[in-house]
Amino acid sequence: MLVSPDGDLTDLTPDVGTVTLYAASADLSPDGATAATSWTQRARGGETRSSIALIDTTTLRRTALLTADDDSQYGAPLFSRDGSHLAVIRSTASSPQDTSYSRLEIHPIGGGEPVTAQLGDLSIGDLAWAEDGTLLVAGDLHSSGAVLAIDPATGAARTIAADGVFSALAPAADGTLFALRNDVGTPSRPVRITADAPARELAAPGAVDALPGTLEWVGTDVDGVRVGGWLCVPASASAAQPAPVMLWIHGGPHGSYNAWSWRWCPWLAVERGYAVLMPDPAMSTGYGDAGLNRGWPRLPDVVFHECETLFDAVLLRPELDATRTAMLGASFGGFMANWIAGHTDRFDAIVTHAGLWALDQQHRTTDAAASKMRVHRHEEELPDWYRAYSPHHASGSITTPMLVTHGNRDYRVPVSEALRLWWDLVSTWDGEPETMPHRFLQLTSENHWVLTPSNALAWNQAVLAFCDQHVLGAEPIPEVLPW
Structure with missing residues (x-):
């Protein structure tokens, strides 16, 4: 839909169906004459492919600029300030051997060969064109983030900001860049970035008070690869009173x-007295193609080996208590929690939110079924992979108390995963029902994330209380939550 300065509406695509512009990304040329949009079409086997189309805003004539195929598709079109170039993100198709990789390409509108941005290890986040014709790209980099300036003629990159995660890029005419910056210890704050000075925070509401502990990047070598992450330690921790630790x-x-x-905030646990380790293991963003593909196709043993090695390294610190530990994760992290529960008893408690449990079931019921089935195939085609990595096969080995939480309106990981996990835990418990340590918090109005403030409060309180019970020996959570 094109909106004129006077508020008039023009439907630029009156003839399309429901799939073509689903989750579309689009941009308008500076002169208002052309709209560039992603253009999705169905393909065989339940797949879709996203191309880039140009639409004349006067005649509504549509032409294909970039056409997707079995190997690549396109999205996120963005016109340069003079309308001569279009930045797009080209994504490769994932397979059992390779994950999907993203490439930032700059295409001349008048024809000619595209230029690929030389991003190094940076994973693409936000894009913006500067007044001088350079393309700015923000993204994840080495457990932090950066903003790069790309020369559209060569694709060469130079760093203009680092040591933080940047978004909402807003370049000014004088070369100043305004953006939002945050990190693990600081929520998003507006900053002003210039060529001759580091990012300067601007006055704005929303700041937080002093943190209840310290933040430190830690790392260790795992089979020749440097694996790192952030360690949050409560201010009260000492060798005399070591803190329990969450992974x-x-x-x-x-x-x-x-x-x-704000959804998974480690500082709530730190304030409660826990140290929290948050690793960036195999398949993490900000470590180039090699980092994304290490551990593919979603190998939990590789991920856990890297996380556990880093966890063991930090547990050598005298201010941390290696005898009192918990493990928590959501989505893929919830899948990891479910798999870990059946393969080790080293943790005192495990919290799994929106986690995959029975992969033969989840891969067919998720809203991302096409990509899941393309990579992992049917279980009869890759029986060894499903046997080793679907957590439900190890349900009989789970001895660690588990808190299962899930939103009923989750389509990425349907609630059936939690229901089946819960049944497997309950039905195989060899003891009186009242002695079973596992708990299930079902959030009937939430989706893949817990977003409602009241539900977020209940979820955080339940998670911390469950860990208090099994890690610290506190009183059990009551059947009716008091929060």
Whole structure:
């Protein structure tokens, strides 16, 4: 839909169906004459492919600029300030051998060969064109983030900001860049970035008070690879009073623990007296293609080996208590929690949120079924993979108390995963029902994330209380939550 300065509406695509513009990304040329949009079409086997189309805003004539195929598709079109170039993200198709890789390409509108941005290890986040014609790209980099300036003629990159995760890029005419910056210890704050000075925070509401502990990046070598993550330690921790420790594994699996989160905020646990380790293991963003593909196709043993090695390294610190530990994760991290529960008893408690349990079931019921089945195939085609890595096969080995939490409106990991996990835990418990240590918190109005403030409060309180019970020996959670 094109909106004129006077508020008039023009439907630029009156003839399309429901699939073509589903989750579309689009941009308008500076002169208002052309719209560039992603253009999704069905393919065989339940797949879809996203191309880039150009639409004349006067005649509504549509032409294909970039056409997807079995190997690549396109999205996120963005016109340069003079309308001569279009930045797009080209994504390769994943397979059992390779994950999907993203390439930032700059295409001349008048024809000619595209230029690929030389991003190094940076994973693409936000894009913006500067007044001088350079393309700015922000993204994840080495458990933090950076902003790069790309020369559209060569694809060469130079760093203009680092040591933080940047978004909402807003370049000014004088070369100043305004953006939002955050990190694990700081929520998003507006900053001003210039060529001759580091990022300067601007006055704005929303700041947080002093943190209840310290934040440190830690790392160790795992089979020749440097694996790192963020360690949060409560201010009260000491050799005389070591803190219990949580291991958090992030979702994705393509993601990074590099930013502030209001949904999974480690500082709530730190304030409670826990230290929290948040690793960036195999398949994390910000470590180039090699990092994304290490551990593919979603191999939990590789991820856990890297996380556990780093966990063991930090547990050597005298201010941390290696005898009192918990493991927590959501989405892919919840899948990791479920798999870990059946393969070790080293933790005192495990919390799994929106976790995959029976992969033959989840791969067919998720809203991302096409990509899941393309990579992992049917279980009869890859029986060894499903046997080794679907957590439900090890349900009989689970002895660690588990808190299972899930939203009923989750389509990425349907609630049936939690229901089946819960049944397997309950039905195989060899003891009186009242002695069973596992608990299930079902959030009937939530989706893949817990977003409602009241539900977020109940979820955080339940998670911390469950860990208090099994890690610290506190009183059990009551059947009716008091929060």
